[in-house]
Amino acid sequence: MNPEAPDERASARAAVLRRRRTVATVVLGVVLLGLVVLAVRLGGAAAAAVPGGPVPAGSTVTVVAPGESLLDVAHRTAPTADADAVVSRIRADNHLSGSAVVPGRPLVVPAGS
Secondary structure (H helix, E strand, O other): OOOOHHHHHHHHHHHHHHHHHHHHHHHHHHHHHHHHHHHHHHHHHHHHHOOOEOOOOEEEEEEOOOOOOHHHHHHHHOOOEOHHHHHHHHHHHOOOOOOOOOOOOEEEEEEOO
């Protein structure tokens, strides 16, 4: 039996273990990088999809449809504007104290450019 054989086997095992760790680290890094890129792209798409423009200066009258809330009316009448700001304007223009609306009720809403 060769007395150096156990040392050679141990160093071969250590080399294999180092290789496996290196490969695992690289694979994990690539996966994490992919997740970060995906999160950035999805976050950017979500931010671009959220309307947040200014409330239109003009106004018009619309009728509340069955099942609609003030937020629904805001999205329908000023889709590119900040919905919360539009709701605030609708409440102020129509002297509403709450956010409940009755279907069929005419409301003054922001419109125009």
